Amino acid sequence: MYNILICDDEADIRTALRIYLKDDGYRIFEAENGRKALEVIEKEEIHLLLMDIMMPVMDGMKALARLREYSNIPVILLTAKTQDMDKILGLNSGADDYITKPFNPIEVSARVKSQLRRYMRLGGSASGASAEVILYNGGIELDIKSKSVCIDGEPVNLTPTEFSLLKFFMENQGRVFSPKDIYRHVWKDDPLGAENTVTVHIRHLREKIEINPASPDYLKVVWGHGYKMEKKPSPGTEEKNKLSADGNRD
Numbered sequence: 001m002y003n004i005l006i007c008d009d010e011a012d013i014r015t016a017l018r019i020y021l022k023d024d025g026y027r028i029f030e031a032e033n034g035r036k037a038l039e040v041i042e043k044e045e046i047h048l049l050l051m052d053i054m055m056p057v058m059d060g061m062k063a064l065a066r067l068r069e070y071s072n073i074p075v076i077l078l079t080a081k082t083q084d085m086d087k088i089l090g091l092n093s094g095a096d097d098y099i100t101k102p103f104n105p106i107e108v109s110a111r112v113k114s115q116l117r118r119y120m121r122l123g124g125s126a127s128g129a130s131a132e133v134i135l136y137n138g139g140i141e142l143d144i145k146s147k148s149v150c151i152d153g154e155p156v157n158l159t160p161t162e163f164s165l166l167k168f169f170m171e172n173q174g175r176v177f178s179p180k181d182i183y184r185h186v187w188k189d190d191p192l193g194a195e196n197t198v199t200v201h202i203r204h205l206r207e208k209i210e211i212n213p214a215s216p217d218y219l220k221v222v223w224g225h226g227y228k229m230e231k232k233p234s235p236g237t238e239e240k241n242k243l244s245a246d247g248n249r250d
Helices: 011-022 034-043 060-067 084-092 105-123 160-171 179-187 194-209 237-249
Strands: 003-007 027-031 048-052 075-079 097-100 134-137 140-143 148-151 154-156 219-222 226-229
Touching (some): 003 034, 011 027, 011 105, 027 034, 048 105, 060 075, 075 105, 084 194, 134 160, 140 160, 148 194, 160 179, 160 226, 179 194, 179 226, 194 219
Parallel strands (some): 003 027, 003 048, 075 097
Antiparallel strands (some): 140 148, 148 154
């Protein structure tokens, strides 16, 4: 059974979400502000957090920033239709998705299931050959088994969505994908509002893996088509090729 924490200062909203999600078999915890949510997460094993942005005592953004200092559990923000800038800020701050009020129960269920699948797949004990694979591109090293990423030998901390996004590009180096295609593959959901969500996550991922995010070496825009990961030689490849060429000349 997965544990889900609902954080909203409005009791009616918490009640509605609890009813939607209990039908799917989840164990539900509740908090009325960001500070209380962090206290629950310290005491309980929470697998996913549904959190409002505008709350008293501690708002969702501050709670999200503190949470991301030590936890990568999926966070779905609860936003109003007029909170477009808050959605972008939240995604930039480490949120994995957002749901717009008023809620559609089917959408809530689908997005929660999608995030839990990704999180448990990345953090679980999956077996099989693919779990042993380490993907390389230039200075990027992505270990599927340990769910870790190093850039030029230095570890970087990615959210589950960022890890899935980077893994997708690492597995498809040189191929161009539209934002809708990326959303279908990574989020495993219909690409509603995909362009904005994908763009924000790619921007945030660039900030973690690129030396200069404004002029990226890896994640490139292909204007009018989408994004691709540029293939890069691994460190030492040029030297090895030179030594091989010199040996052939001898």
